[in-house]
Amino acid sequence: xxxxxxxxxxxxxxxxxxxxxxxxxxxxxxxxxxxxxxxxxxxxxxxxxxxxxxxxxxxxxxxxxxxxxxxxxxxxxxxxxxxxxxxxxxxxxxxxxxxxxxxxxxxxxxxxxxxxxxxxxxxxxxxxxxxxxxxxxxxxxxxxxxxxxxxxxxxxxxxxxxxxxxxxxxxxxxxxxxxxxxxxxxxxxxxxxxxxxxxxxxxxxx
Numbered sequence: 721x722x723x724x725x726x727x728x729x730x731x732x733x734x735x736x737x738x739x740x741x742x743x744x745x746x747x748x749x750x751x752x753x754x755x756x757x758x759x760x761x762x763x764x765x766x767x768x769x770x771x772x773x774x775x776x777x778x779x780x781x782x783x784x785x786x787x788x789x790x791x792x793x794x795x796x797x798x799x800x801x802x803x804x805x806x807x808x809x810x811x812x813x814x815x816x817x818x819x820x821x822x823x824x825x826x827x828x829x830x831x832x833x834x835x836x837x838x839x840x841x842x843x844x845x846x847x848x849x850x851x852x853x854x855x856x857x858x859x860x861x862x863x864x865x866x867x868x869x870x871x872x873x874x875x876x877x878x879x880x881x882x883x884x885x886x887x888x889x890x891x892x893x894x895x896x897x898x899x900x901x902x903x904x905x906x907x908x909x910x911x912x913x914x915x916x917x918x919x920x921x922x923x924x925x926x
Contacts, residue, residue: 726769728778729892730800731885732830734822735807736815740845743875744807745783748885753876772889779889798830802892803839805884810844810872813853816862823866833899839891840868843884848874 733741742764746752749766764783769776782797798804804826808815823840832838842863844854856872863870869887873880 726776726778727893727896728780729802729889729896730780730782731888731892732798732801732804732826733781733783733807734804734826736809736812736818736822739807739809739812739815740875741783741807744805744843744845744873744881744884745781747875747878747881749781751878753878770889772886772893775893777889777893779885798826801826801830801832802895803841803888804830805841805843805888806868807843807845808854808859809846810854810859811846811849811851816844816854816859819862837867837895837898839888839895840866841884841888841891842868842870843880844870844872845875847872847879848877 733745735741743753745764745766746754749768766781766783768779768781770779771777782801784797804823806819806822808819810816819842827835827838830838842859844856844859859872860870862868869891871880871884871887873884875881
């Protein structure tokens with residue numbers, strides 16, 4: 721919690737290159753979509769302020785590159801995250817199979833407190849395309865096994881983009897609350913001035 725009463729939450733987007741992570745983030749923050757593909761180099765960052773369940777939240781969204789040569793950045797980027805969005809392309813079974821690796825890598829690199837309860841949100845992007853390779857049932861089964869919430873979305877059509885991030889914020893707030901220690905108060909003891917002072921004992925001069 722910041723001194724101004726706003727909670728800052730860090731959310732990481734992970735998934736194979738080309739699944740639409742940048743488009744998904746830009747649709748949520750800027751309400752914009754482009755068909756021009758630009759591969760993320762390293763990581764991109766956007767922030768958005770929103771109100772959720774009476775809390776003013778500054779959401780810090782990190783869009784990571786989905787290629788192996790940038791995975792060494794994971795340690796610095798993942799630490800301190802409150803939620804992770806795992807994205808795959810419903811027209812690419814390979815991107816869905818990669819979710820296991822992305823999830824495991826995140827937990828190893830981020831090393832979050834109580835990792836078994838760390839919140840994950842899975843997004844099956846590009847649901848507007850007809851040539852589907854991953855069924856909704858298959859994705860939901862994976863999410864049940866891994867304790868994650870699932871949304872089918874389209875960054876292009878702005879379908880379920882807002883809902884997925886709202887879910888991430890709610891889960892992040894709960895995780896933030898559960899893992900933020902209560903402020904410690906130092907204890908001290910008051911002595912009474914009315915207590916009689918001990919008289920010095922007489923000692924032999926010999």
